[in-house]
Amino acid sequence: xxxxxxxxxxxxxxxxxxxxxxxxxxxxxxxxxxxxxxxxxxxxxxxxxxxxxxxxxxxxxxxxxxxxxxxxxxxxxxxxxxxxxxxxxxxxxxxxxxxxxxxxxxxxxxxxxxxxxxxxxxxxxxxxxxxxxxxxxxxxxxxxxxxxxxxxxxxxxxxxxxxxxxxxxxxxxxxxxxxxxxxxxxxxxxxxxxxxxxxxxxxxxxxxxxxxxxxxxxxxxxxxxxxxxxxxxxxxxxxxxxxxxxxxxxxxxxxxxxxxxxxxxxxxxxxxxxxxxxxxxxxxxxxxxxxxxxxxxxxxxxxxxxxxxxxxxxxxxxxxxxxxxxxxxxxxxxxxxxxxxxxxxxxxxxxxxxxxxxxxxxxxxxxxxxxxxxxxxxxxxxxxxxxxxxxxxxxxxxxxxxxxxxxxxxxxxxxxxxxxxxxxxxxxxxxxxxxxxxxxxxxxxxxxxxxxxxxxxxxxxxxxxxxxxxxx
Amino acid sequence: xxxxxxxxxxxxxxxxxxxxxxxxxxxxxxxxxxxxxxxxxxxxxxxxxxxxxxxxxxxxxxxxxxxxxxxxxxxxxxxxxxxxxxxxxxxxxxxxxxxxxxxxxxxxxxxxxxxxxxxxxxxxxxxxxxxxxxxxxxxxxxxxxxxxxxxxxxxxxxxxxxxxxxxxxxxxxxxxxxxxxxxxxxxxxxxxxxxxxxx
Ligand code: SF4
Numbered sequence: 256x257x258x259x260x261x262x263x264x265x266x267x268x269x270x271x272x273x274x275x276x277x278x279x280x281x282x283x284x285x286x287x288x289x290x291x292x293x294x295x296x297x298x299x300x301x302x303x304x305x306x307x308x309x310x311x312x313x314x315x316x317x318x319x320x321x322x323x324x325x326x327x328x329x330x331x332x333x334x335x336x337x338x339x340x341x342x343x344x345x346x347x348x349x350x351x352x353x354x355x356x357x358x359x360x361x362x363x364x365x366x367x368x369x370x371x372x373x374x375x376x377x378x379x380x381x382x383x384x385x386x387x388x389x390x391x392x393x394x395x396x397x398x399x400x401x402x403x404x405x406x407x408x409x410x411x412x413x414x415x416x417x418x419x420x421x422x423x424x425x426x427x428x429x430x431x432x433x434x435x436x437x438x439x440x441x442x443x444x445x446x447x448x449x450x451x452x453x454x455x456x457x458x459x460x461x462x463x464x465x466x467x468x469x470x471x472x473x474x475x476x477x478x479x480x481x482x483x484x485x486x487x488x489x490x491x492x493x494x495x496x497x498x499x500x501x502x503x504x505x506x507x508x509x510x511x512x513x514x515x516x517x518x519x520x521x522x523x524x525x526x527x528x529x530x531x532x533x534x535x536x537x538x539x540x541x542x543x544x545x546x547x548x549x550x551x552x553x554x555x556x557x558x559x560x561x562x563x564x565x566x567x568x569x570x571x572x573x574x575x576x577x578x579x580x581x582x583x584x585x586x587x588x589x590x591x592x593x594x595x596x597x598x599x600x601x602x603x604x605x606x607x608x609x610x611x612x613x614x615x616x617x618x619x620x621x622x623x624x625x626x627x628x629x630x631x632x633x634x635x636x637x638x639x640x641x642x643x644x645x646x647x648x649x650x651x652x653x654x655x656x657x658x659x660x661x662x663x664x665x666x667x668x669x670x671x672x673x674x675x676x677x678x679x680x681x682x683x684x685x686x687x688x689x690x691x692x693x694x695x696x697x698x699x700x701x702x703x704x705x706x707x708x709x710x711x712x713x714x715x716x717x718x719x720x721x722x723x724x725x726x727x
Numbered sequence: 728x729x730x731x732x733x734x735x736x737x738x739x740x741x742x743x744x745x746x747x748x749x750x751x752x753x754x755x756x757x758x759x760x761x762x763x764x765x766x767x768x769x770x771x772x773x774x775x776x777x778x779x780x781x782x783x784x785x786x787x788x789x790x791x792x793x794x795x796x797x798x799x800x801x802x803x804x805x806x807x808x809x810x811x812x813x814x815x816x817x818x819x820x821x822x823x824x825x826x827x828x829x830x831x832x833x834x835x836x837x838x839x840x841x842x843x844x845x846x847x848x849x850x851x852x853x854x855x856x857x858x859x860x861x862x863x864x865x866x867x868x869x870x871x872x873x874x875x876x877x878x879x880x881x882x883x884x885x886x887x888x889x890x891x892x893x894x895x896x897x898x899x900x901x902x903x904x905x906x907x908x909x910x911x912x913x914x915x916x917x918x919x920x921x922x923x924x925x926x
Contacts, residue, residue, distance in 0.1 A: 272914040273907055279889045282907050284914055294811065296761035305901075310911075322759060340759035347761050391810040391834060407812035407838035408763075409900070417904040419911055423887065425833075455746055456804040456830055489807060491833055555746045555807070573745050573802065668755040675778070687750040687808060689773045 259530035262496050263427050263462045266402040266527070270385045272419055280421040286384040287401075288414045289370050290317040290357070292348040293668075294389030298412035299351040309355045309415045316379060317352050318360040319345055320369045322669055325631055325658035334362070337670035368634020368660045371395040371602035375479065376636050378508025382497040382524040387414055392602050392684065393492075394485040398478035399505075400497035400527045402462070405486065425491045426536040428461040429529075432469040434543035439718040441612070442477035443604055443682065443701035445469065446484040447549040449541055451559030458490030461537065464529060465495050469543040475504040476608045483603045484684050487556040496528040548717055550680070551699045552589055553577040554688045562590055562704065562716045580688055581696050582678070590714050592698075596679035597628040597655075597709040598691070599702055601665035604682035605633030607640050609702035614646045616706035616717065617653035623712025628655035629671065631663040655709065667692045680708040731897035732843055735824045735867040737797035740787045741858045747801055748808035749835065753817040766813055767820030788821070797824040798865055800858050803851060804828070806835025815842040825867050827874070829854045840890045841900065847874055847884045869894050 260268070267283075275281035288311075295317070302308070309315055322341035324334045336342040345362075352359040360367040366377060371392050374380045382400035387393060389411040396403035406420065413420055430449060450457070463485050470478065478495045485493025495501075502521050505511040512520045547561035554577040560567065568585045569575040578585060583592065599605070599613050613630060622628045630650045632638035638660050641647060647657045663671040665683035667690065673679045675694030682705050686697035698714065707717035757769040775786045782789050799818070805828040806814060815838045818826070823844060829851040831839070836846045847867060849857075857865070857876070866875045869891060874882045892898055 272910050277888055278892070280887070282904065282910065284911070293758050297763050297812070300762070301901075307905075338759055340761075344759055344761060389810060389812075391808065393810075405810035405834055407810055407815075407834060407841065409812060409838070409841040413901050413904055416901060417907070417911060418915075419904055419907070421889070421900055421904065455807060456832075459804070459830060459833060489804065489832060555748065571745075572743075576744070666755045668758060685748075685750065685808060687748045689754055690750050693754070693756075693773055694778065 259532040259534070261427050261529040261533040261535060262400065262464055262494055262527055263402065264533070266383065266385065267424055269383070270402070275423060280423045282419050283422045284385060285387050285414050285418055285420060286314060287374070287379060287386045288315045288418070289374055289386065289388035289390075289393070290315060290348070290411070291321055291370050291388070291390060292319055292344040293321045294408050295351065295411055296344060296347045297408045298389070298415055299347070301409070301412040302415055307416045309357065310418045312356045314418065315357045315415065316360070316374065317348060317357055318367055318370050318373055319348065319362055321662045321666060323362060323661045324669055325661050325663045325671055327659060335670065337668065341669065365635050365639070368632075368636065369602045369605060369662055371479075371483065372605060372633035372637065375399065375475070375504075376508065376634060378505050378511035381505065381511060381520070382501060382527050387420065391486045392483050394490065395479050395483040395602055397482040397485065397493040398475060398495050399501055400495060400524065402492060402494070404492040426461045428458060428463045428490070428537045428539065429535040430463055430465050430539045430541060431467040432465065432541045432543050433467040434469055435472075436469065436543055436546065439548050439703055439716070439721065440546050441701040441703055442473055442480040444546055444549040445543065446481045447551065447556065447559040447699060448546045450484065450488045450557050451549070452541065453488055453539060455487060455555045455557040456489040458485060458488035461490050462492045462494060463488070463490045464535070465493060470495055471498065473500075474608065475500060476606045479606070480603055484556065487684055497524045548701065548704050550589060550704065550714065551686050552581060552583055554580055554686055556684065556686060556699060560589060562714065564589060590716055592714040593678065594626055594680050594708050594713055595677040596673050597622075597626055597705050598631070598664040598673075598679055598681040598683065599629070599705050600631030600633065600663050601683035602633060603684045604702045605631060605637065607637050609682065610637065610641045610646050611644070612702040613706045614649045616703060616710065616720065617655065618649050620653055620710045622654040622709045625712045626709050628709045629658060629664060630655050631658040632660045634660050664691050666690070667695070673697070680705050680714065730843065732824070732845070732894050733869055735797055735845065736864055737824070738864050739798040739800045739827070739857065739861045740793045740796050741861045742787060742799065742801045743858050745802035746804045746807055749806060749811050749814040750808055752806070752814040753811065758811060758813055763816050764820065766817035767822070770817040770821040792862075795822065797822060798827060798867070799823050799825070800827045800854060800861070802828065804830045804832060806839070807832040810834045810838070812838045812842070815839045815844045819844050827854060827857060840893065843894065845869065845894065849874065849882050849884055853882055
């Protein structure tokens with residue numbers, strides 16, 4: 256009998272070019288290399304310095320997202336870049352892609368957007384592939400049953416030049432989530448809850464496979480939200496085994512195999528599941544019934560509490576420092592905390608279903624006068640589809656800003672900033688000190704919760720808001 | 728090609744906080760660069776400067792006795808967050824050669840090793856002990872995988888055999904991969920159909 260394998264084992268084994276030994280890591284083949292403007296210029300420079308060319312430009316796809324403005328061009332036709340350096344980064348990627356024949360989803364291209372939003376919507380992200388990008392949230396693509404992880408700029412150079420990486424095999428961690436989700440509870444609440452349970456280093460050294468009835472019932476967008484934040488638990492990658500939900504998504508994408516080739520591919524993809532007797536290095540079980548709308552109170556994503564809970568007493572000096580930074584008092588209910596900014600977007604929650612959630616809450620309501628709310632679609636496609644449904648009109652009518660696609664306030668390097676001291680409720684993935692701008696304070700939440708907070712002008716429970724509407 | 732490192736001898740700087748993320752080490756507004764150099768002055772930018780923009784004299788990097796120190800001792804889970812290699816670029820540009828912590832995040836560790844910044848992972852109680860004596864000259868011996876203190880204590884730290892060779896001999900990973908070209912070509916031509924379709 257062959258040894259039972261986990262999904263991760265299968266993906267790993269299929270990509271080993273040279274097996275690992277005590278002396279050297281494995282040489283692992285990379286099927287798809289995604290590139291953006293911030294972490295690639297140094298890698299292209301390195302190639303040039305060594306007189307090298309990309310080995311597989313056909314397996315390399317580039318997009319512009321981090322440094323790009325989310326405001327349209329001004330009267331002079333120029334985009335409002337945050338700095339000349341940002342514009343130079345964009346120019347550098349254009350030049351590098353043109354020189355090496357790499358497909359670039361440039362500004363003005365209907366396919367452009369956040370790298371982790373566009374590859375799945377084009378069908379570039381497929382089950383069974385290895386996918387890397389100089390970006391930690393590459394874990395997102397694991398939602399399709401691909402082994403996907405973030406790499407540094409030196410490694411971007413390695414993959415450009417050789418299509419391979421030197422890697423030691425990580426350990427495996429199964430997180431099984433079972434049970435139905437309650438009203439107002441989304442995938443974001445699930446993953447914040449999971450990180451709250453296992454900690455921000457709970458997945459370090461591991462690839463997480465998310466399993467269980469809750470995960471099986473999730474849409475692809477929800478699965479992407481969960482895998483996106485696997486890195487916030489320290490994990491190397493997140494995975495969900497592909498199933499009919501995955502294949503339905505891919506069937507509607509231009510870059511997936513088409514027609515007969517698609518059916519054939521599905522036959523192979525169906526084998527991408529952990530064998531029933533496969534052994535994981537670690538296992539964790541989560542009861543989804545216990546999950547309520549969840550936010551963070553601190554300066555890392557593991558500081559998760561339900562919206563109806565109180566800010567906990569700090570257990571060490573770091574937590575005390577975090578609470579002081581956040582301006583939150585131990586013992587105070589998190590609900591009711593005044594909010595200055597609400598940001599909806601990012602590769603975690605900038606997809607169509609998230610914008611539909613926002614529209615559902617904002618329809619017929621108004622953003623609180625204290626609040627500045629930005630809604631930033633994750634890609635041009637998301638923007639188009641949302642506008643076709645009238646979501647932009649609902650967002651604008653509610654008093655929020657409807658922006659051009661990009662990373663925006665998630666990383667705050669394009670000029671979209673939370674001002675020092677302001678408190679933001681964000682659908683992004685990191686609440687680190689200063690992540691959304693120097694001195695900015697961030698509470699992470701779902702799109703539903705973020706929209707409810709925007710209306711209330713304070714941290715609010717979307718379940719109460721929606722119950723009140725039903726009663727009215 | 729990185730240069731060979733056999734050992735590091737230095738007193739330390741201490742950041743006794745867990746979960747120091749890469750946004751802390753180098754905030755995103757400094758990532759709009761297309762080179763690897765010159766990031767040292769921005770390392771821990773938001774901690775080393777006060778809100779009025781002046782240097783905070785109390786921050787460890789700014790203390791006169793810490794000038795030239797090459798070892799940082801930090802709380803658990805150092806380098807979590809983003810994959811930006813700008814983090815080790817900033818730290819090495821600021822003169823650091825090693826980071827001691829009870830846990831170092833995966834991507835940061837890989838990035839650090841590629842830039843000659845040695846992650847020294849030790850038990851939390853050992854790290855706590857070292858934090859109490861930042862002025863001690865520590866010796867990090869790469870070949871032995873040992874950290875030695877002036878009092879004669881020897882702490883063994885894990886170092887992957889390949890990483891050790893790369894540090895000791897200045898082996899360049901890209902050169903190593905390029906030398907596997909025949910294996911890579913063989914792999915590409917032997918792929919099973921499900922991985923062969925275009926993108
Ligand atoms: S949206 Fe945020 S997390 Fe996602 S790729 Fe952009 S900066 Fe990174």
